[in-house]
Amino acid sequence: MQNGNALIIGGGIAGLASAIALQKAGIQCDVIEIGETPVGASISISGRACEALDELGVYENCFQAGRPFTAEMSAPPMHDATGKVIGEGPSRPTWQNAKAPIGLYRPSLARILRDEAIKQGASIYDGITVRQFENHSEGVNATLSNSTFKKYDFAIGADGIHSRTRERLFPQAPSPHYAGQMSIRWMIPSDPIQGEGWFIGGELGRLGFFHMPQENLVYVPIVLNVPEQKLSQEQAYDLVAQLLDTYTAPAVVNLKKYLKKDSIFICRPFKSILLPQPWFIEHTLLIGDAAHATTAHMGMGAGMALEDAVVLGQCISKADDIQEAFNLFMQRRFERVRTVVETSLALSQHEQHGGDKKEYQSLMGNAYKEISQPY
Template sequence: MERENIRSVQEALIVGGGIGGMAAAIALSERGVKVDLIDLDPQWRVYGAGITITGPTLRAYRRLGLLEQIKAQGAITTKTRLFKYDGTHLHDLEEPVIEEGLPATGGIMRPVLHRIMQGRVKELGIPVRLGLTVSSLVNVDSGVDVTFSDGSTGHYDLVVGSDSVFSGVRELSFPHMGPAQPTGQGCWRISIRKPPGLEYGEFYLGHANPCGITACAPDQVYMWMLTPHVERESFMDEEELFNELKRLLADFGGNAGWIRDNMTRDDWINYRPLAAVLQPKPWYDGRIVLLGDAVHATTPHLASGAGMAVESGIVLAEELARADSVEAGLLAYQERRYPRCQDVIDSSVSVGRLQLAHGDPREHAKILEGALSRLNEDF
């Protein structure tokens, strides 16, 4: 695909090498920008189980040229099935193909997805410096003066903060913003072999603790469960995580019940409290801009956090290519992304509140279908 080069940015620094940061690095580099990418983790690792990749997210990855690798190394399906928690089938979520040749939905292991994106970053020759972040950012007439955490310095036409929900760039340059706010829920995840009867994605509703299953490879799935968050004095160890998740699944039938009965202590289990925030405008200060969880952190209810980050990286590059100046491009990026990210976050938080209130699963399904339908519209 022919891409118009960005004339107003010659050199850019991406702070944070996660999904959003890599998407921005790829999209900017493909439009002629010399990109430097830094990440605080010396090994540039990612932790986690699987990730659901909806049709809109697959569309964004196709625009990065990574769809075929995701299809080859993940799992693709055509729909998501809704069940009552005891295994009674309720409804199938229609997930139409939103572009010709684009799968409806799917899943992939998060480390596999990161390796695919890291491979593209390396193919493009983007320098990656690890174990590093920024300690000072100063806007000047010609760009941004940067001091790195190792004491070295640099100067860039653009600095992109994509350094997680705990963004250091946000702390340095955006005093009008604050931390993500707890939603009152926590998310359990387990990575396990695929139940023999599973063909599609599955949601289990109508229980105080809803859960879902996503295929991530031909023989592997991950299951998530949402529970009211309870503060603990210490982190749960592996034995406590195993026993608690097994207990929480006691009422479940279907493939969720199969996972309960077949999970072992060798399966990867994780728990984390949920938080979300749509940061107030402006999302940029001079030539410093935020994207991904640093500015639009959501919960997993719509499986769209990664998708929103990838879209934001692409839109940032597209708007900079269209604009006559960096500032005009950053404003256009912000205005294009804000309402879409707001819809995702508001819908996700609304579903979470409904779950905490033990609301009607049909209302849950209605919110999900409405939000997913709006996400099918092009970004």
Template sequence: MSNGNVLILGAGIGGLATAIALSGAGYGTTVIEIQPSMHSSVYGVGIIQAPNQLRALDAIGCARQCVEQGYPAKFMNRVYDRDGNLVRTVPGPKIPGHDFPAMNGITRPRLHAILTEKARSAGVVIEYDKTITDIKQFDDRVEVGLTDGSTRTVDLLVGADGVRSVVRNHVYDVPPEPRYTGKSVLRINIPRLPEMDAIVRQEGRNANGDRVGVGMVPLAEDLGYLFVNIVHDRSVRPSTDELREMLKRELAGFGGPSGVVRDRYVDTGEEIVLRPEEWVLGPAPWHKGRVVLIGDAVHAVTPNTAQGAAQAVEDGIVLAECLSGGRPVEQALTAYTGRRYERCKLVVDYGYKARRWEFHPTPDFDPQEMGIRMRQSLVEPI
């Protein structure tokens, strides 16, 4: 017997994970996605799965497949200097009682396929090529208008629609706006280099003197991706050829793994993705009536945390747990924010402060040390 009907806007990682968790808790769950198919709804090239994300995925029965289809690493990072000399190896945090790898890299299409298959097997309905046009709240229900002309009446609406969330406008009288860090990320798929048995990191400065952070993430035995953090005017939209020249220019002067990628793989046919780094943190509570937010819709984090998807999956687990306690909806949703707010704020704060430090370094903030502390704190239960 269903505990109620839930509509989730957004078939991304957080939306699908939440759907699986809610279905397991006895809710009839439907996911609405604006993109026309699963494939077109996948953004980016790959994803870093820290142990806390794997723990959350394990709660909905998806962690094992992710590790089997990804690249489980024994270490979190291998740090090289600009010339390519190994400086240090950084172990990842360990979660007591679990044998998760320090980091698992996986392609986003593989992860979405795992989550989509699990959701459908759990009875979740996924509808593509439509989105929300109208939301009306009542004491006992939410009426949602869709672009296909239909109206859905549900017990709960979940906004899992990302940093540009439209559902956020129905939770806050004055919705918080995403903030740009001043940096964007270039990403490209590459063959996995021998050095890439963990996340490879290098740092240097470009011809303008700007700090350039480079990373390489293993995704499979033969596949990985490179990312480069750059200072960028987000109003400028480079062409494909311009992106390749930009990437080579930012990697100029690097030796070691970054130099190999620059010289061998930038001019291949692989697509280069450019994304701005944005962050947002909505004030508590993260709901209004029977409309609630999860993931980037309410706490978008910068990619230097490697925690965006992890925190969204954790949201879904906690939301399902809070709704399963037999409490009234208002109390359950208040409890959800109460369990999530400080944990997510910790991650958001670290991400944008580390980026701010890169523009204006101060001796009272060590981004590497603070990053280790942040990751270690996430070992604590959700």
């Protein structure tokens, strides 16, 4: 396809990256986003997803804005509840010809992608969503919440795990399901705190902490094995305090000194969905979490969204029409993301039920090997 226009519903990682890739392919993009500014937490990009950042033209900016994973950061020490080192933490393999993995502040990634999308010519509209949507064999008609009506050659649903676009296209599709664990992300304004790494063996769950030098923040990812619930900040504080009390490791005891009543916690249930293929009907395609949300156990959720965007741009450039492009996209993406979604769920179950550590590492290693292949 050459030229044309597209509506991208969702201005998160998948949507902004798609806007960049499609603009580069000659498609004029309108991006609409109803949500607010991304909440701050750390995000990791590794493996082939770094190549996707490079193809989008933003890898160097992300590298400068983040923290490169050194060999030590790639597999930080894993400790038991007493602080004894019991091995290396979850590792990110070095893949042949892949660029160096990085960790960066999520709002920084959003800003970099947004700036590049605008630079490439995309139009971005904040506080806007779809009011009426007609997906048909010739294209897409959309009436937006600001009463704007416009015709598009195709639309991309990049509106996240609770996608309204998915509901419109596939009303019978399964809903995202709870994996059995809650994620709490705690950001501490601080210089590095001694003892960073992963700590397991607490009665409620596990945690880690790592310094982010650009923002001078310590990032504390926490995973709790608890029933699904909507946590207030006060409830999150109580749960984090209870978790820290189950550890006698000196580093965790020291970490508790930073826990305050006004600490800010980002609380999310680990939910997952893998939409059966195809992810499109007529001229509308779902990508990113709208089609394949995953738990964080492989650290590949954002990476798969970035890969989606780059592959979509390639397919649009190669195909004669949108149906050919979407079919080619599905051929290249489905099995790859299924590996990530299904393996991540299996790893979550291992953590909850005390599965064999060697089997856990084998599951993760096999999945990483599979997705080490070029996208």
